[in-house]
Amino acid sequence: MKAFNLDAVLEEMLGLEAEDMADIYKSFLTEIKDLEKNIQEKLFLKDWEKLRTLLHTIKGMSGNLRVDRIFTKAKLLEQYLIRGEINNLEEGIGQLSLEIIEGEKEIKEAFALKKIII
Amino acid sequence: MEIVIVDDSQTNLILLKHLVDKLEDCQAITFTASQEALLWCEKSNPDLILVDYMMPNPDGLEFIRRFRQMKGKEHTPLVMITANHQREVRYEALQLGANDFLTKPIDGLEFLVRTKNMLALRNSHRELAQRAQWLSEEVNKITAQVIAREQELIIRLSKAAEYRDMETHIHIERMSHYCLHIAKNLGLPVEEQDLIFKAAPMHDIGKVGIPDYILLKPDKLTETEYTIMKQHAVIGYQILQDSPSRLLQVAAEIALSHHEKYDGSGYPYGIRGEEIPLPGRIVAVADVFDALISHRPYKKAWKLKKATALIEQEAGKHFDPACVQAFFSNWNNILEIRKHYGGDVDESL
Numbered sequence: 001m002k003a004f005n006l007d008a009v010l011e012e013m014l015g016l017e018a019e020d021m022a023d024i025y026k027s028f029l030t031e032i033k034d035l036e037k038n039i040q041e042k043l044f045l046k047d048w049e050k051l052r053t054l055l056h057t058i059k060g061m062s063g064n065l066r067v068d069r070i071f072t073k074a075k076l077l078e079q080y081l082i083r084g085e086i087n088n089l090e091e092g093i094g095q096l097s098l099e100i101i102e103g104e105k106e107i108k109e110a111f112a113l114k115k116i117i118i
Numbered sequence: 119m120e121i122v123i124v125d126d127s128q129t130n131l132i133l134l135k136h137l138v139d140k141l142e143d144c145q146a147i148t149f150t151a152s153q154e155a156l157l158w159c160e161k162s163n164p165d166l167i168l169v170d171y172m173m174p175n176p177d178g179l180e181f182i183r184r185f186r187q188m189k190g191k192e193h194t195p196l197v198m199i200t201a202n203h204q205r206e207v208r209y210e211a212l213q214l215g216a217n218d219f220l221t222k223p224i225d226g227l228e229f230l231v232r233t234k235n236m237l238a239l240r241n242s243h244r245e246l247a248q249r250a251q252w253l254s255e256e257v258n259k260i261t262a263q264v265i266a267r268e269q270e271l272i273i274r275l276s277k278a279a280e281y282r283d284m285e286t287h288i289h290i291e292r293m294s295h296y297c298l299h300i301a302k303n304l305g306l307p308v309e310e311q312d313l314i315f316k317a318a319p320m321h322d323i324g325k326v327g328i329p330d331y332i333l334l335k336p337d338k339l340t341e342t343e344y345t346i347m348k349q350h351a352v353i354g355y356q357i358l359q360d361s362p363s364r365l366l367q368v369a370a371e372i373a374l375s376h377h378e379k380y381d382g383s384g385y386p387y388g389i390r391g392e393e394i395p396l397p398g399r400i401v402a403v404a405d406v407f408d409a410l411i412s413h414r415p416y417k418k419a420w421k422l423k424k425a426t427a428l429i430e431q432e433a434g435k436h437f438d439p440a441c442v443q444a445f446f447s448n449w450n451n452i453l454e455i456r457k458h459y460g461g462d463v464d465e466s467l
Contacts, residue, residue, distance in 0.1 A: 013224075013226040016140070031128050057172075061129045063223035064129075065133070
């Protein structure tokens with residue numbers, strides 16, 4: 001499963017051009033890295049409420065931008081927190097970080113194919 | 119049109135802003151902090167609100183609650199952005215005043231259709247409000263015309279009555295201004311002052327029902343004639359009663375009660391004190407005063423000093439003491455009225 005399909009996104013975001021979407025994904029990549037740092041911090045502090053909010057934000061952003069694997073992972077981690085399955089969190093957050101790295105790579109490649117550097 | 123977007127994710131804001139930019143004549147105003155958005159909304163008049171549910175304080179639900187409490191924001195369309203499964207959140211948002219929902223992940227087509235629908239709703243509300251405003255202005259204009267015609271009719275009716283009486287139109291004008299002077303000094307609301315001022319000219323309208331040989335008799339009336347003459351109060355009331363117009367209702371009250379006396383010795387019913395309607399008590403002072411200092415075929419005009427002494431002396435007997443006190447307050451105004459509307463009078467008090 002690919003993390004990201006730019007053509008599908010452009011089809012669903014009626015009226016938006018690839019250039020418009022480039023702005024949005026630039027912001028996404030910056031914001032998700034900040035959120036990831038924050039997630040590590042809240043995990044260390046065991047601040048589950050804040051952690052849930054951060055995961056919810058990542059889920060929302062990645063869902064809107066159809067970065068599917070990040071969305072799925074963030075959703076799963078949010079569910080762990082809701083159900084109180086704290087033991088699964090640390091490993092899951094590690095996997096989320098990997099998905100973020102992979103997602104960034106795929107996003108940049110997809111835009112590069114349209115001759116847009118982000 | 120201004121569309122406010124509130125979402126704590128900068129990326130979501132940029133995405134929604136780009137979508138708003140595709141709508142004709144629409145401008146996005148974005149906030150990552152919901153509190154800041156509320157402050158902005160308090161001072162502005164946005165056309166549509168798009169608000170995320172899960173945000174740091176206040177969250178989307180609290181945002182809606184506070185937004186709907188703002189004056190003039192009752193009908194501003196508001197769309198909440200939620201996940202499809204958040205049924206309980208949606209119910210609560212609806213109860214708080216959300217108009218619609220956008221489901222996450224955002225779908226471009228759904229976004230365009232829903233926002234266009236909401237903006238059409240906004241336009242309809244605006245048009246309705248403008249129509250209501252226009253209608254209200256028209257009603258006010260027509261009401262003003264009706265009132266003006268009502269007043270004109272009253273003046274003409276009073277003039278018709280004058281032809282049958284020795285009292286002049288100028289007496290009626292002076293007397294009405296004295297009434298206004300008393301009503302003002304009694305501290306009555308402006309609307310009541312105005313009603314008394316406009317209704318007072320009709321106080322003797324009932325004289326149209328009194329036979330000429332009595333009404334125009336230059337000599338003293340016999341007891342029987344006086345009994346007939348006294349009927350003008352009831353006749354006036356019968357002419358003016360049962361009108362839906364507040365002005366004619368007050369005029370009827372005045373016609374019936376302006377010859378009642380504070381101590382109960384007046385006519386037609388011999389009622390006393392505050393049983394006598396206030397407009398009637400006011401007109402009693404103004405009418406007697408002006409009659410005293412005016413020339414009549416059967417009597418000379420009294421000196422002002424003599425007339426004011428009588429009015430003072432009759433406080434608590436013929437007249438309501440409060441009306442007498444109000445009459446003598448700001449005395450120069452009474453002299454001004456007398457001067458403006460004519461009349462030979464000794465102005466020394």
